[in-house]
Amino acid sequence: MDHFGYQHGTLMAEALPVADLADRFGTPLYLYSRATLERHWHAFDRAVGDHPHLICYAVKANANLAVLNLLARLGSGFDIVSGGELARVLQAGGDPTKVVFSGVGKSADEMRQALTAGIHCFNVESEAELERLNLVAREMSVVAPVSLRINPDVDANTHPYISTGLKENKFGIPMARALDSYRRAARLSHIEIKGVDCHIGSQLTSLPPFLAALERLLALIDQLEREGIHLEHLDVGGGLGVTYDDETPPHPDQYARALLQGLKGRRLSLIFEPGRAIMANAGILVTRIEYLKQGEERDFAVVDAAMNDLLRPSLYGAWQKIIPVTPRAGRERLYDVVGPVCETGDFLGKERQLRVKGGDLLAVRSAGAYGFAMASNYNSRPRVAEVMVDGSQAHLIRERETLNQLWQGEHLLP
Numbered sequence: 001m002d003h004f005g006y007q008h009g010t011l012m013a014e015a016l017p018v019a020d021l022a023d024r025f026g027t028p029l030y031l032y033s034r035a036t037l038e039r040h041w042h043a044f045d046r047a048v049g050d051h052p053h054l055i056c057y058a059v060k061a062n063a064n065l066a067v068l069n070l071l072a073r074l075g076s077g078f079d080i081v082s083g084g085e086l087a088r089v090l091q092a093g094g095d096p097t098k099v100v101f102s103g104v105g106k107s108a109d110e111m112r113q114a115l116t117a118g119i120h121c122f123n124v125e126s127e128a129e130l131e132r133l134n135l136v137a138r139e140m141s142v143v144a145p146v147s148l149r150i151n152p153d154v155d156a157n158t159h160p161y162i163s164t165g166l167k168e169n170k171f172g173i174p175m176a177r178a179l180d181s182y183r184r185a186a187r188l189s190h191i192e193i194k195g196v197d198c199h200i201g202s203q204l205t206s207l208p209p210f211l212a213a214l215e216r217l218l219a220l221i222d223q224l225e226r227e228g229i230h231l232e233h234l235d236v237g238g239g240l241g242v243t244y245d246d247e248t249p250p251h252p253d254q255y256a257r258a259l260l261q262g263l264k265g266r267r268l269s270l271i272f273e274p275g276r277a278i279m280a281n282a283g284i285l286v287t288r289i290e291y292l293k294q295g296e297e298r299d300f301a302v303v304d305a306a307m308n309d310l311l312r313p314s315l316y317g318a319w320q321k322i323i324p325v326t327p328r329a330g331r332e333r334l335y336d337v338v339g340p341v342c343e344t345g346d347f348l349g350k351e352r353q354l355r356v357k358g359g360d361l362l363a364v365r366s367a368g369a370y371g372f373a374m375a376s377n378y379n380s381r382p383r384v385a386e387v388m389v390d391g392s393q394a395h396l397i398r399e400r401e402t403l404n405q406l407w408q409g410e411h412l413l414p
C-alpha cells in the first residue's frame, strides 16, 4: 500500500493532503510516513523469521531523532559510522548493545565513545584499525567485540560511487588478507572476535551479487573454523535496492530466503544493515514552483528546493519521480526541474513531462533516504523542515533552520 497516493485529485501523505501540509509548514519540506517506515522495518524483520538476527538500521540514510526513536521502539538495532551517529542513537533512546560500528576511519576518540557505550560490535576495516582498537581497549581495560569487514571483490552492478565491494574500493580488508587478519586479531589481548562483515554496495536490484559475496564469506568462515576461530555472526551489510523508477529489486522475503538457504544450516546469527530499503520510499520532498521559464532548447521549472536539499540527482545523476501534488488538466510540456543554486548541476530532474503553472507544488518521491541526510547550507540556504505524518497527525520533527543559525559558531576578528 502506498501512503503517498492521490485521493480526490490531490496527493496525500497518509490521511493528510500534502498541499495542506505545505501551507502549514512551508516549502521545501521533507514529509515522512510513519506507517511506511514501520511497515518496511517489519517486512525486513519478519522476512528473517525465527533465525537469530538483528536488524541494524543504517543511520546515515536518515538520522533524524524521531526516525531513530520510532525504529528503536520497534526493537531495531543501528549501524553507525561516526561518533555523531552514536550520539544520535543514544539521544533517540536506541539500545547501544544493538549497535554495530562501520567505517574506514574510526578515530581513537570514537572508539572510546563506542566502548564506553558498550556497543554490540566494531566492523573493523583494516589491520591498522585493529591495532588501534586493541590499544584503546587495553587503555580502558575492556575487550572490544569485533567483526572484520571483508571486501569480497564482487561487482554489485550499481553506480560506481556507491559500489563498495570491489578490489579498487577503499572499504574492508581484501579477501586475500582475510585469514591473516583474523589470525592477527586472535592474538590481540583486548580484541574478541565475534563475526565477519561485508557490505558490497548500495541500491542493489538483484540477488546474485549478494549471493556471490555470501559464498565467499562462507568459504572464509569454514576455513576459520578449521583453524579454531569460531564466529557467532555474519553481518551481510545493507544495500537492498528500492524502486525509484521501474527497478524491481528483490522483496526482503526473497532476499532473506536466499541468504538463509545459502547458509546451508549453519547457525550463525545474521546482522542486516538496511538503510535505503527502510527509508527511501517512506519520504517525499515537497517543493513549490517559483517560475516557469522558457529556454531556447527546453523549458525550466525553477523550484524552491535545490541540490543542497536533495543531492542525489546532482551527485549520481540519480532519477527520482517528480509528480504534481494536485494534477491539472491540459497539455504536458517537457521541463528540466531545477533549483535556485548557482551550479549548472543543480537539478532535481531532467526532461520531465509535466502539466504545471507557476506556484504549483511538486513532490519528489523516494526522498526519505539520503535526502535530508545529505543536505547542506550551500548558497547559504537554511536546511528545510522535516515532518512525520502519522495517520491524520503531522509532527514537526525538525524545524526549518533560521537565518541566524546559518552563522552560528562563526566569529569576526577583533
Ligand SMILES: Cc1ncc(COP(=O)(O)O)c(C=O)c1O
Residues within 6 Å of the ligand: 058, 061, 079, 102, 103, 199, 201, 202, 203, 237, 238, 239, 240, 273, 274, 275, 276, 277
Ligand atoms: C557499511 C554500510 N552499511 C549499510 C549501509 C546502508 O546501505 P543501504 O542504504 O544501501 O541499505 C551502507 C551504505 O551503503 C554502508 O556503507
Ligand SMILES: N[C@@H](CCCC[NH3+])C(=O)O
Residues within 6 Å of the ligand: 060, 162, 202, 203, 312, 369, 370
Ligand atoms: N548516498 C548514497 C548511498 C551511499 C550509501 C552509503 N554507504 C545514495 O544516495 O544513494
